[in-house]
Amino acid sequence: MGISMLVSQQPQLLPATMNIPPGRLNLDNFIPWRPKKKVVVVMGATGTGKSRLSIDLASLFPAEIINSDKMQVHEGLDIVTNKITEEERKRVPHHLLGIVGPNADFTASDFCDRASIAMEKILSRGRLPVIAGGSNSYIEALIDDVDYQFRSKYDPCFLCVDVRTPVLHQYVSERVDRMVKKGMIDEARKFFSVNGDYKQGIRKAIGVPEYDMYFRLEPFLDEESRAMLLKKAIQEIKNNNCKLVHRQLEKIHRLRNVKKWNIHRLDATEVFNRKGNEADEAWEELVAGPSMEIVAQFLDRDATIKRNWRHGRFFGRQKIMLHNAL
Structure with a gap:
């Protein structure tokens, strides 16, 4: 009974030849195959x-x-x-x-x-x-x-x-130093706002919120304190880039291995x-x-x-x- 049930559920094959009366074949819904x-x-x-x-x-x-x-x-x-x-x-x-x-x-x-x-x-x-x-x-x-x-x-x-x-971590850290030399700090300063929302738009980018404390306190600090605070911000940017690397790799591994x-x-x-x-x-x-x-x-x-x-x-x-x- 189990075998007969399986056989009965199989799609029926069309006969080798079909006599279709002229004019009876409706092509209105026929969609030709196209390569992707x-x-x-x-x-x-x-x-x-x-x-x-x-x-x-x-x-x-x-x-x-x-x-x-x-x-x-x-x-x-x-x-x-x-x-x-x-x-x-x-x-x-x-x-x-x-x-x-x-x-x-x-x-x-x-x-x-x-x-x-x-x-x-x-x-x-x-x-x-x-x-x-x-x-x-x-x-x-x-x-x-x-x-x-x-x-x-x-x-x-x-x-x-x-x-x-490890190689990529070193590279992205060195790249941050090159970005600083190109004018990264002044570029980020233009987007600084005391009431800025770092969860919206381009301010979410790594390299913007990390400077927030530095830009807030910069006018009130002596040169040595400013340098220390700036160094801390730059290091935070490097750390966050390395964390981003890990998140990106995890997603790619999931797409390859799970999906x-x-x-x-x-x-x-x-x-x-x-x-x-x-x-x-x-x-x-x-x-x-x-x-x-x-x-x-x-x-x-x-x-x-x-x-x-x-x-x-x-x-x-x-x-x-x-x-x-x-």
Whole structure:
């Protein structure tokens, strides 16, 4: 009885030939199959080189970049938020950078709406959308929220630039020192307010609330006391960046191990252990090169990319037009 029940529940096969009377086949609700649209997502903790990799991808593939960093969507604080500069963009079109006011809230839902529009515009131009940024909650909402139907429309390729934690901690700490030299303190001072809300808008960014006590007491302290208080604020910024690294890595591990996202890990640790030309060579060998091959295979252009890579033309910035693959 159990077997007969199972058999009876199986879907019935249609006969090999069907006699459908002429004019009786209704095609009004027939939806032709279309391949999913390709999208590349570049992930990683802060400071790992996500922006650099997205630019490298756009140097070979005709791509446009969609920012997924929740602080960089705001206007202002370019140094504090480490926003990619015009020079670093290398004329590659970027979307969702500095698009809302400093005090505005920009939720995951807002990101999904804007990113969806940007993706369709990019694809309509026959180009590849590359989503890059460290706000994994934004990316997760876009990919897995059923309201946006991302999985039914798009085929994502996930790349994750990874660096061993002790090496990355040292790097992000040194980066804070470089940001201070570039004018980080004066930039943050412009956003200081006695009644400022550090839970809203761009003031939530690491590198703003940490200076609050320093800016409040600065006029009333002698030079030595000011220096000590400033040093404490800078150290707090470094500590908070290291905590951010851990939170970002935990989210990526959850997406890979719990939600089973197929994330391609690219170990950039050796890049950060080297200097100058040696670091650039390590980047091309360990991060950019493998990423290009992964994306090329994803776009069904594997053989062409490998041939260009092996003949040393990869970083000659030859672009391969992929209109048919997108």
